[in-house]
Amino acid sequence: MKLVFATNNLNKLAEVQKMLPNSIELLSLKDIHCFDEIDETETTLEGNAKLKADYITQKFGFNCFADDTGLEVESLNGKPGVYSARFAGEPSNSENNMQKLILKLKNKTNRKAQFRTAIALNLKHQKILFEGVCKGEILTEKKGKKGFGYDPIFKPEGFNKSFAEMSSEEKNKISHRGIAIQKLVAFLEKNYS
Numbered sequence: 629m630k631l632v633f634a635t636n637n638l639n640k641l642a643e644v645q646k647m648l649p650n651s652i653e654l655l656s657l658k659d660i661h662c663f664d665e666i667d668e669t670e671t672t673l674e675g676n677a678k679l680k681a682d683y684i685t686q687k688f689g690f691n692c693f694a695d696d697t698g699l700e701v702e703s704l705n706g707k708p709g710v711y712s713a714r715f716a717g718e719p720s721n722s723e724n725n726m727q728k729l730i731l732k733l734k735n736k737t738n739r740k741a742q743f744r745t746a747i748a749l750n751l752k753h754q755k756i757l758f759e760g761v762c763k764g765e766i767l768t769e770k771k772g773k774k775g776f777g778y779d780p781i782f783k784p785e786g787f788n789k790s791f792a793e794m795s796s797e798e799k800n801k802i803s804h805r806g807i808a809i810q811k812l813v814a815f816l817e818k819n820y821s
Contacts, residue, residue, distance in 0.1 A: 629653065629820060631751075632660055634680040634694035639776040640805070647800055647809045652816065660688050673698050673710055674757060677748035685750040693749040693812065697805060699778050701766060702740040704732060712778070726781050729766060739765040743782065743804035747812055756815065760808030775799065 632655045633644055645654050657663070666683050668676040673696040680694035698709040708715040708729070716724035733739055740763070747758040763785045770780035772792025779791035784802055791799050800806040 629816075630655055630691070631816075632657070632684055632688070632690040632692040634666070634684045634692055637776075640695070643796060643800065643805065644809055646796065647806065648813060649817065655690070657684075660684075660690060662688060668696065668710075671710060673744060673746040674748070674759075676710065677746045677757070678755070681748040681750045681755075691751045693747055693751075695745055695747045695805065695808065697743060697745040699729075699782070700742050700744055701729070701733070703736045703738040722777050726770065726778060729778070730768065730781065733766055733768075739767075741766050741782065743778075745804040745808040747808045749812060749815070751816075751820070758808045758811040758815070760804040760806065760811065762802060762804040762807065 629651060630653045633641060634657060635641055636657055641654070641656055648654055662684065664683075664687075666680050668679065670676045670679055676696035677694045680696075681692050684690055684692040684694070696710070698712045700706040700709050708725070712725070714720045716728040742761055742763045745760045749756045749758065764783050767781045767783055767790060770792070771790040772780050772794075774794065774796070775792040781790065783790050791803065800809075
């Protein structure tokens with residue numbers, strides 16, 4: 629089965645490809661010649677995921693899934709949330725986002741946070757949502773060189789290292805996106821394998 633993952637983020641694409649069964653051929657936006665900038669204008673992760681999946685299905689006619697992920701920090705009332713990728717402003721830059729977050733939490737003792745991913749699947753006229761959550765805390769400084777985004781400053785619950793210090797296999801088992809993708813894969817295997 630061919631399935632489009634509506635993302636231009638090559639890190640995300642590689643991460644997800646490793647988690648899907650061989651029976652699913654994952655296509656990128658580039659593979660379907662979609663070079664459109666799909667603006668994430670919704671105020672929720674679910675809304676943005678649906679918006680992107682619907683855009684691809686309606687314009688290109690492919691079965692498709694899209695995701696949106698946010699880092700929700702308890703002491704910042706859930707921020708940056710849906711604005712995680714643009715937290716430090718434009719142009720979006722992971723380093724600036726991390727530095728801004730570290731600065732905002734400088735004098736806070738509550739460093740609890742969670743990554744949350746929403747996946748919207750459009751498949752054969754069905755629309756299904758999947759969610760993954762990974763709880764943890766924000767570190768005071770970056771640790772590790774792997775991963776992307778906020779990975780160097782996020783330490784998942786029950787671990788003594790950041791996402792950026794984990795192998796992709798280790799991270800995928802417990803991460804927000806990993807959990808959401810596992811739910812997506814379980815659905816596909818049950819209904820379409």
